[in-house]
Amino acid sequence: MTALDDRPQAGEQMLTEQFEVLAELAIREAEGVRLEFISGKMGVKAVPDGLHSEIIMWLQQVCMQHRPQLGLYGDRGLKIETYRKGRARPDGTLAPSGHFVQAGGWAEPDGVLMAVEVTSHNHDTDKRDRVERPRAYAESGIPVYLLIDRDADEVTVCSEPAEGTYQERHTAAFGRSVELPAPVGFLLDTEPLRAWSAARKNAG
DSSP: OOTTTTSOOTTOOOOHHHHHHHHHHHHHHSTTOEEEEETTEEEEEOOOOHHHHHHHHHHHHHHHHHOTTEEEESSOOEEEOTTTTEEEOOSEEEEETTTTTTOOSSBOSTTOOEEEEEOOSOTTHHHIIIIIHHHHHHHTTOSEEEEEETTTTEEEEEEEEETTEEEEEEEEETTSEEEETTTTOEEEEOHHHHHHHHHHHHHO
8 A cells, every 4th residue: 555545535634654654755755845743734844945044053053052962953853742643843953962863753852952943934834833833842841942933033932831831931033132941041142133134134
């Protein structure tokens, strides 16, 4: 039986196992396509543009400077949502170096300190990055969620997950410094984000 034969029919709920088969096929056969399974629905992870990649590289360097024993992993598959058994690929996943050595394609969220998303100007950003992802990451017990919102020119830091939601949420404009609370534990200067955003607007 092929993977296409295994697809759920109209009205059926896709099984996590079915999704994993499709996601693996997408990685092998469709360059740049990454699938996710959040809130019981399959979605496509947007292909990052140049600035998106630059932001992740900058954040990796900042994390290394402040917490050299940690690594910010890009495109790391995580098992999320205890009820729906979702699957997500955060733009960045902060965890101790070597944490994923024994992990398969989809790792348990235990031990992950922070999930990071950078908005990609696509039509479902509002629902996925601002609603579905923080809910899923909170339900999975990930202590900190950092959203770098290029549409609003601001960063949002969510922390203290409990009862499927983050109890604390702090938003600041690009250029301000924001505290990434424990267990991350350092002050993030977002001035580079402000400068990049201004340069992009001037160029446009």
